[in-house]
Amino acid sequence: MEYLMNPTPIKKKFITPGVVVLLILALNAMVFLAIRFFFGIGSMTNLDNQHPWGIWIAIDVACGVALAAGGFTSAALGHIIHKEEFKVILRPALITAMLGYTFVAIGVFVDLGRYYFIWHPLIFWNGTSPLFEVGLCVMIYATVLYIEFLPIVTERFIGHVNLKGRLSFLNVPLDAILRFLDRGLSKTMFVFIIAGVVLSTLHQSSLGTLMVIAGPKMHPLWQTPVLPLLFLISAIAVGFPMIIFESLLASRSLGLKPEMKVLSNLGRMVGPLLVIYLAIKIIDMAIRGTYVYLTEINTASVMFMLEVVLGVIIPLRMFFSEKVLNSRLLLFIAASLVVFGVFLNRINNFLVAYTPPYALNKYFPSIGEISVTIGFIAILVLLYRVIVMFFPVISIPDKKLMPKTKYAIRGEEK
Amino acid sequence: MGFQNRRDFFKTSLLLTAGITGISSKKNKAASLDGPSENRMGVLVDTTVCIGCRSCEWACKTTHGLPTKPIDSYLDRSVYDKKRRPDEHALTVVNEYDNPNNPLLPTDVKVQCMHCEEPACVSACIVGAFTKHPEGAVTWDTDKCIGCRYCMVACPFQVPSFEYSKAVQPKIMKCDFCFERTKEGKLPACVEVCPTEALTYGNRNELIEIAKQRIKRQPDKYYNHILGEAEIGGTSWLYLAGQDFGKLDFPKLGRDPAPGVTEAIQHGIFSYFIPPIALFALLGSVMWINRSKNNGEEK
């Protein structure tokens, strides 16, 4: 490396026209959320007894979890396999995952009929339920992600706690707490990092198991006992493209120069993963003979082809091309396609494939549902912006050659 | 990565492993019962006998405290113009279908929870709010439910319904096989009220025998199949009909219990927490090796 990369809070103006739009979208979601909490889920969603799950589960939860996979794939790469060069992406990926899982948790909270009992899975256990496993894993993993985030907080505030006025007496104890946390975390952080990866593999796959029990209610193109494996591999495969996607997006939005070298190295790993995913998908189709459903033209077959061709086959070819890997635009397109493919796959699995008996009408999300989901994404982006501006997350070249920081997570010591 | 030395690493790993194993031993095993018990009860619905008077709908609502019109209003047969499903306002409904054998005697089919022998809802529920009782009933516990509606996704008969219009304490609504009544030695309300005894309440094994007898005695009258005897591992409610069940809007289901594959996967991943712990250990060692290598290089 020519420069020493160092995570630094980005100093920029917070309010931009884009931010205003996001704020409006967030506000719009709040209005619909108020309706949901005062008048019940039925008042503003298109859910019914035949379609119990809508986009709040398919997008907020399923896509949210899948697209936050960058957190654990990068952790595995950077911390466990210990590739130094990917250090710079660790923090942005961590933030994405943390925000992603927060988004998932809030999505679930809104969707639950009895949101105030969201903690029940902690005390009422049902080992046979994949949802229980997903729920518990997501709860623990979100906690783990927050713990992993703590060193960033301590780094930001140790020696900088400076409360004004009446609260100033807290400055000393707070600093002490931060220092204590800092020391404790340095010894145990590896446990949380490994736990994060294990928990992720567990619930990423169990998210696939969720729909297996729907049995014949699922379209055969998607219904397969290997769904958990497909979900896990697609989650791993979408991890790096998601990091590429969001790094390129963030660097453009924040006016930074993207770390193309790191990103194209990340991209190099995507191709093989997509090959494995596609292979399993095709072998599974061949064994179950479900390719016959592709001969008929209907929503299911079209959505399936879109998902596989746009989301897997085209980006697969692109990620094997050096030209793509070195071009900012093409890499962005390839990464977006994979992200889109997984997004579509989750929607297909949870909504398109789900064809319950006795359905009086087809499910299509209501304006309220769409507003809430979009509003949450807007809030997510806003929070990301706030965090990178306030905490040392994004690494920028540091000409001053500051001393290395203490943890791998925020750099190296000694 | 910042662990100070190998001792730290071991110490923490051990603690964590012990912790997870501790949790796993507390974890409930699958809630499946050891096969249907001898006193497993059921109801045999003979659709060839049902006259579509809908007294059962009325009795069900009155028993469960759901609002209902007076029984005289149930004579109105225009409700049969549309096919209905049990929902949060009616735990059971009767639908009417054309009878190809005799156009003047339409087939009436009562629909409610089938009370599966191996219920998908019991297996799927995130908090275990559903219980399969040894007597046959599948009931729902309002104190546990969080309203996630996964039971509705899982149910192969698409039976549980949800009070979407309630902002607070919405309930999952489905037939509870009159669990409270049967506990007191009473018949389920619908069975008690049925004027033609199209619903026969009794021991499930006995009901299967009776159903077989009826088919054998009147092979012209009955379609030779007992719905619920084998479907998805069997259901407590059984159906006889004079025509193909597919024409009566019953879903086509195999013999394998609905939660079978899912539970197999779950138990595969979580057999005594060995796979997750093994993965943890594996990742730990990889991390350790890479870490030492790196340290060595740096030194």
Add this chain to the structure above:
Amino acid sequence: MKYFVFIVITYLSLSTFSFPQEVIHNQVNLECNTCHTCEVPTKNDPCLIECPRPKMQKEFPSSETGPDIFIMDELENRYLPVVFTHKLHAQMSDMTGGCLACHHYNTLGPILRCNQCHSEKRKRTDISKPDLMAAYHQQCLDCHRQWSHKNDCTSCHAEKKGNESFDRSEISSELTQKTHPEVKKPVKIIYQTDCKEGKLVTFFHDQHINIFGLDCISCHKNENCISCHDPAKVKNGKQHNFDKPIMVNISETERHQRCFGCHENDKCSLCHKNSEMKPFDHSLRTGWALNKNHLKLECTACHTKDKGFTKLENECVSCHRNWNSETFDHKVTGLMLDEIHIEFDCSDCHLDRDFSRRPSCGNCHDDKNFPNNKPGKLVN
């Protein structure tokens, strides 16, 4: 339960009726254990085999001689007892399975009360048979539903208002005397068929009933009210339309099926002729004219059912099996022999004991012959 005002329906009291025809057991060629489970059945404990009893033989009085009505009552809260017009229904059932349609699994003995098999309680140990309420409703509603497309209770049950009680004496004679108008029976029906040879089939409806002794349900197994009545016209008032010809729309195979019960082994040409057939005449068809005694008999008196209407031995003894000259009373032939002739041996007049030939007086008399001179008095 305060929610539970539950509709049970009715109970039947049959006990007040006794039927005129008691079946005499020793006349029936049946093993005891076909009906009874114990060695010595008594009136109080007939120890009958549980329903269903597939092998059972039954005998019923005619629809005319059964009870006119009976009242299904007891334990009623929502509705008054049901007055069941038994005679009317029995008459109607003549073409829909007969008495058996309701009195299924009855034994040879007295007509059993429904509650002998059907429990009055819904919650019971033996659930293989419907309970009493269900048994009634199942019997009634199959027809009533087809008839009216309704299942309103009030077509049979009068709704109870207040503490109103049911008074048997107030049952109108209109109800007790209600009968079904006699069904018009055709004499003969000529079917035009598509056959090249034997285009016409002449079916002598009256002869099949009167001579061959078939009852309605032998052919009309599953006729329904709506086979004759148009339910659409019934709906709009009390005017029933009776003109719908029965059995016109049945298929060719079904039509043949009804005849094949007896005519299974007959040639097509038995029925299919090129011209209209003459009514059945025993002497023409068999060459053996029936004398006036035999004419009175039903075919089945000689032609036992199990052998069908096959040719019989011409000998008297082939039918009159227990006959011998000591016990024979010549009076049954319509001729009471006088004191002298009664002492003779049969073969004195009936030469070679050939009873089909005209008897001869030549053994004793030269100047007398039969039938101008009779050896006694003619009686009826």
